[in-house]
Amino acid sequence: MTDGARSATGPGTGLRQAETHCPYCALQCGMVLRDTGDRVEVLPRQFPTNRGGLCQKGWTAADLLDHPDRLTTPLLRDRPGGELRPASWGEALDRIVTGIRTVQTGHGRDAVAVFGGGGLTNEKAYALGKFARVALRTRHIDYNGRWCMSSAAAAGIRAFGVDRGLPFPVADLARAETLLLVGANPAETMPPLMRHLADQRHAGGRLIVIDPRATATARQADLHLQPLPGTDLAVANALLHLAVTEGLVDREYVAARTTGFEEVRRTVAGYWPAEVERLSGVPVADLAETARALGTARSAIILTARGAEQHAKGVDTVTAFVNLALALGLPGRPGSGYGCLTGQGNGQGGREHGQKADQLPGYRKIDDPAARAHVAGVWGVDPDELPGPGVPAYRLLDSLGTPGGARALLVFGSNPVVSAPRAARVTERLRALDLLVVADFLRSETAELADVVLPVTQWAEEDGTMTNLEGRVLRRRALREPPPGVRSDLAILAELAARLDPSGPESAESRAIAPTAAESAAARPATAGPAAAEPDAAGPEATRPATAGPADRFPTDPREVFAELRRASAGGVADYAGVTWDRIDRDDGVFWPCPDPDGPDTPRLFADGFPTPDGRARFHPVSHRPAAEQICADYPLHFTTGRVLAQYQSGAQTRRVAALRRAAPGGFVELHPDLAARLDVAEGDELRVTSRRGELRAPARLSPAIRPDTVFAPFHWPGAARANSVTNDAVDPVSGMPEFKICAVRVEKA
Known part of the structure; x- marks a missing residue:
């Protein structure tokens, strides 16, 4: 039986259930999953964030486990413009490895990029960052959390040091x-x-x-x-x-x-x-x-x-x-303070352990020599072999297929065709790639463009950890095994790493890969650094030494990956060294930083000081400046976006749940009745909202809840109603956050 699940018996019926957490937002509401044999039921669970409550998305979360759209076999596109067809795992992985080697041989290691997601478990986020830097040796990795928490993260770091x-x-x-x-x-x-x-x-x-x-x-x-x-x-x-x-x-x-x-x-x-x-x-x-x-x-x-x-x-x-x-x-x-409401399920943990372009596990900076030495020691590589910082998400996507940009992209847990700003431009860039690989459990809009689609496990089929909006590390527990033909992200990364192993049978081809400028000094072979030889700082659970061979560097057991994550994060800002699965199970969550398995965790920060060099928080003078795009005669209205109750993120999951689709069947454009009167628009009229970047079409929804100079559209739908066809791709110079929340548009009847 999967760890964390348990059996319960009813009158003549065997039931299997697991205590876990909702797969959607960062509140990470506690729930119980029960497999009755005919279906998976969602039951409430008392947990500090939700106290037994769930929203409509949580109550229906299990509806996707056996959905007819579920992917259970790899898909392959034989030629540009051709249809995706079922393929074997061997054929799919061969295609990926050949494509990666071809691109890196011709264009350098940085010509392959990785794009992750804020819904991945800590173990998968950690493994993805490690895979990019050790197996691919590319600096190009970022994730969709850049569009969620990056501005608040940067502000918090410069004010509080964390x-x-x-x-x-x-x-x-x-x-x-x-x-x-x-x-x-x-x-x-x-x-x-x-x-x-x-x-x-x-x-x-x-x-x-x-x-x-x-x-x-x-x-x-x-x-x-x-x-x-x-x-x-x-x-x-x-x-x-x-x-x-x-x-x-x-x-x-x-x-x-x-x-x-x-x-x-x-x-x-x-x-x-x-x-x-x-x-x-x-x-x-x-x-x-x-x-x-x-x-x-x-x-x-x-x-x-x-x-x-x-x-x-x-x-x-x-x-x-x-x-x-x-x-x-x-x-x-x-009862006081400043905080930020994280959005994605693992938006907090996902950015702590290596998915961001400039970070290593434990929230370490990738250009810090001491951080590089520590993490390289855990990974069993020479610090000089680790690449330098990459570029933020939109800049990465915008450069795909262009001279100097990445020519191959591996996407895990994201759907940028719908979620990226200036989405039509991003779609064009994805089409320009030599190789696009998407790992998902549904055919998202991004997967529809891919050359290779890999079917992966869902939340109820995997063990691991998540870190919620409070910094509380939680346990995700598997209820059941995945369907035949489906593999975990960890297994996929391990297999790709083994096939790309430069010491393996394809080593001659690997050595022919043109080095980038950042790699010119990385000529020494991989070696275990000093930190690998030190006593395990992460406690008795993390007993596995730094791995000796490249094929062993990517374990597939999430508990083993977490033990390694603990060592890699030890001493960092986000220190998980004292967090163990057993401790999480006992306490129903552990707050980081927690450096000692036998010591306290940290539910509240800043009581005695701030993690800055002098222990003080820092004020920073800031001044208002206008939005990147101002209204004008051609585009006289402000446009903003957001969410609706029954849908989530790009909608790839929630749009497939019948109850949620009934509650929120499609996109709309919200405008004030006074504006509607000026435009001669009635409730339900089809509207065209146009910006300098594109347009969306959706029915009008009149509401006094919005300002008369502003229109709103939710961003959960693809196609004609795609709100991000309109949004501005101007970005914050510090965080790389795009300006989703305001641009100039005109509105007219379609």
């Missing part, structure tokens, strides 16, 4: 006298979280929401600020301006625990509330009420989400709210 979405447990939300949500709509994106917000309000707390739309969350708020999209930074600076002028700043906290406040104070002095009202549309009275509610509360929490972050100035916008939290003395206090 990026953990919530530096406190979710339960702390109920303790806040004032709770400010910025660009967050958990009522639709993670409904069970609303139980904690309800507790906060029942205890007499105030909920304030900043959002251009009167969302389901905003409608429950005590105060809703409805700014023009792209002006959140100015609003944050105005709130800090008011905090300074009204004497709400915690001077003692600022002096004892931070640096850089005076420069920020001088910057926000110019953000007069009246000027910010003119810029953002938020009334001065609402700005003042918000500043006082935060500044006079005994406990207060500020949370940001994608609405504040998905901008070409997303890092600075989040930094402005972090500045406000620091000035009020919130981080490190019980």
Whole structure:
């Protein structure tokens, strides 16, 4: 029986069940899966984040396990433009290895790229980063989490020295006298979280929401600020301006625990509330009420989400709210602080262990010599053989098939044809590749373009760990074996690594691969570094030594991979060395950092200091700047995107669930009735929304919840209703986050 599953008996019936977590958002709601023999049932489970509650997506999550669209055999395209056909695993893997070798021989190692996903387990995310850097020896790896949390991550690192979405447990939300949500709509994106917000309000707390739309969350708020999209930074600076002028700043906290406040104070002095009202549309009275509610509360929490972050100035916008939290003395206090609502299921863990272009496991920087030496020692390679930093996700995708860009791409757990900004351009770039490989359990829109599609396990068929929005490491437990013909991502990576092994039978061909400039110094053979010879710092579970041969460097047992991850992360910012599967099972989750298997974990950060060189948090002055694209006579309206309750991400999974499809059957364009009247548009009319990059077509949905100068569309659908055909591909210069949340459009009847 799979570890973590257990048997239960009913009257004459054997039942098999497993305690696990929902496969969707970063709340990672606890659930029980029960296999009755005829179907898999989803049952509620008491867990701190959801307390027995599930949303519609969670309740129907098992519907995909036996879906008729499930992939159970590899697919192969024999020629460009040909149809995908069933193939054997041997044929599919041969095609991939031949394609990789051909591309790297002709164009260098960096001509092959890897694109991952924020829904992969920690073990798979770790193995994918290792595979790129050890087996492929390419610097080009990034993932779709670049479009989710990267701006908040960069802001957190430069202010606090660490990026953990919530530096406190979710339960702390109920303790806040004032709770400010910025660009967050958990009522639709993670409904069970609303139980904690309800507790906060029942205890007499105030909920304030900043959002251009009167969302389901905003409608429950005590105060809703409805700014023009792209002006959140100015609003944050105005709130800090008011905090300074009204004497709400915690001077003692600022002096004892931070640096850089005076420069920020001088910057926000110019953000007069009246000027910010003119810029953002938020009334001065609402700005003042918000500043006082935060500044006079005994406990207060500020949370940001994608609405504040998905901008070409997303890092600075989040930094402005972090500045406000620091000035009020919130981080490190019980029931107070700054946090970010992570979106994807493993959005936190997925970025900690090597999928990001500039990072190694443990949140180590790939250009740090000490980090390279430590991780190379665990991997059993020479540090000089590790490639340098790659490029962020959109820049990587935009360069595919171009001179100097990657010519082969391996995609695991992502669907950029629907989810990427300027999606038509990205689709063109994917078509230009010499080799596109997609590992998935459904034929996503990206898989439809692939040369090779590999069928992989689903969440209920695999063991592993996830890290939720609190930084709590959880156990994903398999209920059953996958269907015949399906393999795990770990098995695929191990097999490809073995076939690409330069010491194997194809070593002569491998050595013919043209080195890149970054590889010119990497002439020495792989060798175990100093860290590999040291006593195991990750405890008794991680007893496997650094591997001796390349074919052994990629274990397929997730428990074994996690043991290696613990060693690789030991001593890093995101230190998992003290986290074991047994400990997770015993405590129902372990918070990182946790360096000692016998020592405490860290549910709350910053109580005694910040992980910066001097232990102090850092203020950073930031100034508002306009959106990358301004409205004009040809494109007179603002366009923004988001989610709906019944769908998730690119919709490749949820659009196949009948109940969710009935609840949200297709895309739409939301516009204010006043705008509809000016355009002579009625409810349900087919609309064409056009930007400088493309267009979408979808029926009109009239709602007073949105500003009259803005239109909204959800991003879950492909084809004519694809919202990301319109969105702007301008990116934040620090995080690489695209500007999903605002661009200029015109709207007309189709």
